[in-house]
Amino acid sequence: MPNCQRCGRECQVGVGNPEARLLRKAQKGLCANCAVTAFLLDTEPIVGILKRGNPLMLLNPMVQEQFGNILISGNSDASLREIDWDVVVSQWGLPMPKQGRR
Numbered sequence: 327m328p329n330c331q332r333c334g335r336e337c338q339v340g341v342g343n344p345e346a347r348l349l350r351k352a353q354k355g356l357c358a359n360c361a362v363t364a365f366l367l368d369t370e371p372i373v374g375i376l377k378r379g380n381p382l383m384l385l386n387p388m389v390q391e392q393f394g395n396i397l398i399s400g401n402s403d404a405s406l407r408e409i410d411w412d413v414v415v416s417q418w419g420l421p422m423p424k425q426g427r428r
Contacts, residue, residue, distance in 0.1 A: 330357035331423040332364075342403055349397065349404035356423075358408040362393075364422055381418040384411050 327336045335357045342350035349361050356364060366372050366384075376383070383389055394406035 328354045330355075330360050332356055332360040332420055333417055335359070338408075340403075343401060345401045346403045347400040349400070349402040351403040358404045359410055359413045359417065360420075360422075361404065362409050362414055363418065363420075367422065381415050384415055 328339060329335060330337050331354070337355065337357045338351065339353050340351040342352055348365055349358065355361070366376060384393075390406065390409075390411060393409075396402075397404060397406060
């Protein structure tokens, strides 16, 4: 199993759903937690809200539930159960690799 290019954790790899618009499985790239972070940092207006607020808001169950709806509407390969929000928040400041986002 390959490791995440951002945090070094083991990734769940596989063939991604071609219909997935976010968090698609791949043979290399980011783990689900780091892929969530990449998505949040690349998506307006979410990134603006997080910059004005605090990543700790991601620990709110209502925010997590709404993100689950985004995963469903985006045909994501990842499910809400795969995301460890405590890890997402604790690793928020890690640099993002220039390539390899999934």
